[in-house]
Amino acid sequence: xxxxxxxxxxxxxxxxxxxxxxxxxxxxxxxxxxxxxxxxxxxxxxxxxxxxxxxxxxxxxxxxxxxxxxxxxxxxxxxxxxxxxxxxxxxxxxxxxxxxxxxxxxxxxxxxxxxxxxxxxxxxxxxxxxxxxxxxxxxxxxxxxxxxxxxxxxxxxxxxxxxxxxxxxxxxxxxxxxxxxxxxxxxxxxxxxxxxxxxxxxxxxxxxxxxxxxxxxxxxxxxxxxxxxxxxxxxxxxxxxxxxxxxxxxxxxxxxxxxxxxxxxxx
Numbered sequence: 001x002x003x004x005x006x007x008x009x010x011x012x013x014x015x016x017x018x019x020x021x022x023x024x025x026x027x028x029x030x031x032x033x034x035x036x037x038x039x040x041x042x043x044x045x046x047x048x049x050x051x052x053x054x055x056x057x058x059x060x061x062x063x064x065x066x067x068x069x070x071x072x073x074x075x076x077x078x079x080x081x082x083x084x085x086x087x088x089x090x091x092x093x094x095x096x097x098x099x100x101x102x103x104x105x106x107x108x109x110x111x112x113x114x115x116x117x118x119x120x121x122x123x124x125x126x127x128x129x130x131x132x133x134x135x136x137x138x139x140x141x142x143x144x145x146x147x148x149x150x151x152x153x154x155x156x157x158x159x160x161x162x163x164x165x166x167x168x169x170x171x172x173x174x175x176x177x178x179x180x181x182x183x184x185x186x187x188x189x190x191x192x193x194x195x196x197x198x199x200x201x202x203x204x205x206x207x208x209x210x211x212x213x214x215x216x217x218x219x220x221x222x223x224x225x226x227x228x229x230x231x232x233x234x235x236x237x238x239x240x241x242x243x244x245x246x247x248x249x250x251x252x253x254x255x256x257x258x259x260x261x262x263x264x265x266x267x
Contacts, residue, residue, distance in 0.1 A: 062202035063168050069213055070167040071157070078138060078149050094217075095132040107173045108201045115201065122166050127173075130166045171213060172198050175205065178212030186211060 033049070036042050073094070081087040104123050110116045122130060134156050142149030156163055175198045183190075189208040197203055205213070 062204055065205040065210070066168045066171040066213075067164070069171050069217065069219075073217060073219070074135060074167070075150070075153055078135065078142070078153060079146050081139070091135065095128045095135075097128075104169060104173075107169050107176060107199065109199050111201075118162065118165050119169075121162070122169065127166050127170050130162060131170065134160065134163045168201070172201075174216040175209050175212050178216045182212060182215060 030046075030049075033042055033046055074091075077087045077091045081091065104119045104127075108115065108119060110119060138149060138152040138156055141152045176195065179190075179194055179198070186208050191207060194207070194209055194212075197206055198209060
């Protein structure tokens with residue numbers, strides 16, 4: 001199976017013209033992990049980092065949880081596609097979905113001319129075209145070598161802001177879609193401001209929004225809610241091959257370190 005798309009068909013203007021703060025200068029995750037005081041947490045995150053190398057490495061501009069989903073999703077599938085063709089089918093299905101003509105003006109509040117121009121630019125091509133062509137580029141240049149694929153994916157994320165912007169819009173669009181689609185299941189947990197939060201580019205996902213995205217993508221979701229000393233896990237889409245991996249969205253050493261070893265015993 002081949003990933004739908006052709007090599008380097010995207011226009012020249014997609015090439016790097018600007019950098020994104022906190023993206024072009026990523027965190028040293030090895031240093032960040034060591035900010036935790038609990039050795040069990042340190043060991044678990046170091047092990048997780050080996051599976052998805054740049055997961056949660058870039059954060060700080062209010063879009064990090066949305067990035068966490070697309071980093072995890074695309075990097076994991078790209079890396080595993082070199083050894084399992086089933087992952088290319090998963091990726092092709094996702095690209096077909098984001099090629100649907102989303103009304104991007106309804107996905108993001110247009111608070112600035114720069115953002116409006118980017119929305120119009122992406123709308124000219126569509127999300128699937130932009131996201132798909134960059135991923136085809138990564139696979140082609142990576143030559144089925146995991147280390148090269150990883151390096152090319154990181155390069156695209158850090159140097160092509162239009163790709164990052166398109167991916168974040170897509171994940172936000174999935175959250176909005178899930179808001180209506182899963183209302184019967186999650187409606188009791190809605191606080192009434194979910195749509196505003198999702199549409200505010202630069203505001204992190206909160207509350208039930210995580211679950212809406214995870215269920216749309218058929219990804220198991222794991223959130224550690226240390227305020228209640230509880231661990232929440234939800235599994236979706238048992239037929240999806242990426243179910244074997246769990247996305248952990250909680251990465252806050254400054255918060256977690258406030259809690260006692262007794263409170264963290266279930267980690």
